Amino acid sequence: MGGPPGPFSVPLRLSPKVLLIDPVRMLPSLLVPLVGVLVVGGFSPRSYLWAAFGLVGTVVFALIRWATFTYEIAGDRVEIKRSLISRSIRTIPLERVRGVDVSTPPMHRLLGLAVLKIDTGASGGDGEATLDGVTVGEAERLKPLLLRRARTEATPTARPEEERHAEGVPSERVIFAVPRRWLLYGPLSGAYLLTPFALAGGAVGLAFQWGDDLGFGRNAAWSVGEWLWQRPSLLVAAMVLLIVAMPIAGGVMYAVFNWDFRLKRRDGYLVAERGLINRRSVSLESRRVRGYEIVDGLAERWAGVVRAWAIVTGLGDSETRGQLLPVVPRADATAVTGDAIGPYQAELRPHPPIARNRRLFRAVFPWLVPAALAGLLLLLTGLTVWWVLLVVSLVMAALGVPLGLDRYRSLGHGYDGDRVAVRSGSLRRSTAVVERRAVVGWRLHQTWFQRRAGVLTLTVGAGAGKGGYSAIDVSEAQGRDFPAEVTPEWLAPFLNPPPGPHTPSDPPSTG
Known part of the structure; x- marks a missing residue:
């Protein structure tokens, strides 16, 4: 069923100011052909005429493209129409809108324009639709209209800010501003x-390319x-x-x-604003957030700082659009994610000692092979180069010991009754925290080497983010008991099958 009449009675166009931007953006791709025309024509009046004709054609093309592009919000959908060569109409139901990304590149900012991207989670890297050249005021007016579906669908677990918003009371609160x-x-x-x-x-690449294109x-x-x-x-x-x-x-x-990174809660959305030259504002619907991922590299871990991303259902380009925090101290990241999404309140469980042995073997053994080969060749030839290879290999093998131990210490998984946590990695350590309601399945994977060691990889299937988060090298008992603890109702029919006509109701005696 269609909704009430949209706020626009006629289709709208982008701001005419975008005509000052489009030709300039096309110049880099036209620069080499224009210079080639001038060089081939010997910088004659005719070559200048052809170059000018190319520039005029660029302006005319931008004008036609602007005149044949319209958009409107009609009822419960947004429609974007193009008719440059063939006519096309893209219709997006508002209920499918997962987020709205508003950015202001340098030239747009000078003219008071913005780029508005509509994300429905079905387009991979880019937004489902882009309005490149609306005024900043128009972008601010369009954003709540495109996101209004969340306001009319209040959930029983909504926070107080979301409840006030559902009642029509606008609210905005800065969760964190990065100093x-x-x-x-x-x-x-x-x-x-x-x-x-x-x-x-x-x-270097431009030097080779332009030198060839310009005739040098x-x-x-x-x-x-x-x-x-x-x-x-x-x-x-x-x-x-x-x-x-x-x-x-x-x-x-x-x-x-x-620059000036701010995380806000606005009208049922998490809004991340950042950028110095290109100011960007990304809105994530709070009721679709299912958890968060905290990441730190080796140098970041030594400094006690981390980065954070939101785990959201149906979000395209989550690595960029889902960022909650840049590099900040760990304590602040824990507090912010707990406030914005919810805290994880349990210790991570260690993995069996055999997992440590596997981490050490993988970090040390690959360097012992070239060390042994270099030592053998050194005895046979006595060349200095084999001394260098031997020393480098042994040094790298020695460095692999603390790396392997750190990789083992980074392994862990846990459950606090509301959220599941999985952690792994060393050079890039990642801790994913997913709400229990987002768990959609479990996957047990065991390689031949894992089977020999008595460990396996347990993947938590999630209907958000990357789709799955793996606990590496857990024991077979952990792989069996952890899913039963988090989702006991799924495994109960298999662990305790109802008595059949030929199955006694009492358990068999184990004595």
Whole structure:
């Protein structure tokens, strides 16, 4: 059945200001062809005419695309229509909207525009629909309209803020605001540290590509490479410069993406706002949140800081859109996730000692093989290179001992009566906490080596997040008893079958 008339009586278009952005965004893809036209034409008046014709064509294309794109909210659905070449209409029921992502890239911010993405959880990485070029005020008006289905579907477990919102009383509360001094933790996450090498690699790739496209050929780039190769001191200096720039560039990039990070509860939604150049606001429907995942790397663990993501049903691009907290102290992350979602109140249970032996074997044995091979070749040839390989292999094997022990200490699982927790990993340790109502199944997996060791992998199937979270190398008793503890009603018919016509009701005697 259709809902009440929508708030818009006629289809709406994006802001005309977006026409100042679209041609500029197309310029990088047109730059090489335009320069090629000028070079091939010898920079003659005709070549300039063709280049100008290409620029005008870009503007005309952007104008036609803007004029043939409309959107409207009609009743209980949103409709997006395109008719550039062929006419298409995309209809999204409001009840399927899982979240709304509003961002303001630099050029959009200068013109007072925003990009609004509608996520239905069915599109993988990107939103189901995108309105690229609405005004900021229009985006703020559209957001509650697109998310209104959650307001009309109050749940019995709603928090007080959600109940007031369901009654029509707007509410907003800041759960946590990340202090700016904590941006110094950014380089510990590791991903941003490779920024200088990524930029250097991109520059080298452009040098080869543009040198060929602009008619210089690749010989010029190769000549520069050979010149540097003949001067090893410059290469070493460049590598040292890149390594020194890693924490600086990593900290800058981290600050750009996570500047002024705020986590709010607004009208039944968890809202994460962040960004310096591109300000982004992501809304997650609270009643669809089923847990959280806390992650820390090795350097982060030494510093006592972690990151946090929400485990949400039907959320596309959860690695980006589901982020609850950037790098913050562990105590604050525990308090924030407990306030926003719910605390886990039990100790994690250790895995059997055989799991420790397996972690040590995997961390040490792969390095003992090249060490033994290098030692044998050293005895046969006496070459210095085998000394180097032997020493490096033995050092890595020695480092594998604390790594294996740390991987074992990181293993754990538990249940506090309301939530299930699973933890594993060392270089990237992850602790997933899932509500019991989100558990949809169990999977027991045992490799040949695990079968010999008497352990197995127990995966908690969840209707949210990654779909499953694994407790690695649990004992066979834990693999049997833990699912029975969390979901006893599922296993009761198999553990205690009802007496049949040929089955005695009393248990057989074990004496």
